[in-house]
Amino acid sequence: xxxxxxxxxxxxxxxxxxxxxxxxxxxxxxxxxxxxxxxxxxxxxxxxxxxxxxxxxxxxxxxxxxxxxxxxxxxxxxxxxxxxxxxxxxxxxxxxxxxxxxxxxxxxxxxxxxxxxxxxxxxxxxxxxxxxxxxxxxxxxxxxxxxxxxxxxxxxxxxxxxxxxxxxxxxxxxxxxxxxxxxxxxxxxxxxxxxxxx
Amino acid sequence: xxxxxxxxxxxxxxxxxxxxxxxxxxxxxxxxxxxxxxxxxxxxxxxxxxxxxxxxxxxxxxxxxxxxxxxxxxxxxxxxxxxxxxxxxxxxxxxxxxxxxxxxxxxxxxxxxxxxxxxxxxxxxxxxxxxxxxxxxxxxxxxxxxxxxxxxxxxxxxxxxxxxxxxxxxxxxxxxxxxxxxxxxxxxxxxxxxxxxx
Numbered sequence: 464x465x466x467x468x469x470x471x472x473x474x475x476x477x478x479x480x481x482x483x484x485x486x487x488x489x490x491x492x493x494x495x496x497x498x499x500x501x502x503x504x505x506x507x508x509x510x511x512x513x514x515x516x517x518x519x520x521x522x523x524x525x526x527x528x529x530x531x532x533x534x535x536x537x538x539x540x541x542x543x544x545x546x547x548x549x550x551x552x553x554x555x556x557x558x559x560x561x562x563x564x565x566x567x568x569x570x571x572x573x574x575x576x577x578x579x580x581x582x583x584x585x586x587x588x589x590x591x592x593x594x595x596x597x598x599x600x601x602x603x604x605x606x607x608x609x610x611x612x613x614x615x616x617x618x619x620x621x622x623x624x625x626x627x628x629x630x631x632x633x634x635x636x637x638x639x640x641x642x643x644x645x646x647x648x649x650x651x652x653x654x655x656x657x658x659x660x661x
Numbered sequence: 662x663x664x665x666x667x668x669x670x671x672x673x674x675x676x677x678x679x680x681x682x683x684x685x686x687x688x689x690x691x692x693x694x695x696x697x698x699x700x701x702x703x704x705x706x707x708x709x710x711x712x713x714x715x716x717x718x719x720x721x722x723x724x725x726x727x728x729x730x731x732x733x734x735x736x737x738x739x740x741x742x743x744x745x746x747x748x749x750x751x752x753x754x755x756x757x758x759x760x761x762x763x764x765x766x767x768x769x770x771x772x773x774x775x776x777x778x779x780x781x782x783x784x785x786x787x788x789x790x791x792x793x794x795x796x797x798x799x800x801x802x803x804x805x806x807x808x809x810x811x812x813x814x815x816x817x818x819x820x821x822x823x824x825x826x827x828x829x830x831x832x833x834x835x836x837x838x839x840x841x842x843x844x845x846x847x848x849x850x851x852x853x854x855x856x857x858x859x
Binding site: 490618620632636645648656 | 816850
């Protein structure tokens with residue numbers, strides 16, 4: 464088989480997979496995670512039921528794949544922010560801000576969906592894939608803190624890994640911030656926690 | 662009816678209620694939250710099934726009451742720590758440490774239980790009562806930060822309410838700390854975030 468044909472197939476499969484994830488997310492938001500049937504997902508995606516089962520065994524597997532895609536996109540987005548600034552301290556600050564805004568908008572989205580909290584619980588049953596992506600996020604933050612530390616100005620009495628853990632947890636407060644200004648203040652508070660005492 | 666009799670009754674009822682909560686918690690930890698029947702709870706508590714239903718309609722209600730009791734105990738414990746120190750900054754630091762240790766031990770407990778993560782998800786479906794207790798916890802932290810702020814040394818560019826939110830979220834990192842020393846370092850980092858720049 465020529466390579467081109469293989470590429471076309473895998474591109475097609477990827478497209479179908481993405482469409483299944485998007486459709487399922489739409490449906491569970493409309494009807495709640497327990498109110499959706501595989502046949503409805505197949506119908507709205509525009510594929511046969513048998514085809515759908517070739518991709519995913521059940522709705523839980525689709526939601527897990529959707530969650531993994533979300534976390535992966537977040538890692539890619541964070542890496543882009545990181546690569547758009549060269550000064551290590553400014554980079555750390557930019558990433559903290561971007562990640563916080565991301566968190567806040569996601570939380571608001573969940574809050575405005577009728578089945579948001581139900582879905583949030585379901586997605587928290589994170590599987591191994593999602594945990595791997597979260598470890599990646601932690602590694603990314605650890606590198607950022609380490610780079611800033613090399614320039615000085617970051618406390619040295621706590622390991623960069625622990626400081627990254629602190630950042631990621633403190634940033635969950637973004638959900639509770641009233642507006643973007645409050646979020647900027649949160650980022651400033653978190654950053655000061657990382658600083659050397661002067 | 663004499664007052665004494667009423668007191669005895671309400672004390673008895675409280676005792677039964679506590680026993681139901683303890684027994685249910687034991688059982689769900691042994692068998693998982695979906696593996697326990699109301700009849701088993703009644704049997705192990707040593708009461709009749711009909712009596713059990715006078716206290717709680719279902720297992721979800723018992724677990725919600727158990728969770729509420731946990732959060733309430735936590736608020737009481739934190740208030741005790743608060744009242745055992747008079748210096749405002751020392752008090753804030755002591756409470757952050759105590760709350761962090763509490764969080765870490767609870768997380769470790771969940772991790773070592775075969776049904777820990779399942780239970781943690783279930784308990785996160787917090788009802789109005791638990792939310793009220795969490796607001797109480799936030800109010801308590803807000804007061805602590807406000808007291809420390811009056812002594813100076815706390816940043817003034819962020820409201821004490823937002824600083825309390827930051828503390829509570831950053832303290833969830835306690836779960837990920839390897840040991841008590843790491844937790845102490847976390848508390849030091851969080852505290853520095855609250856500080857005035859000098």
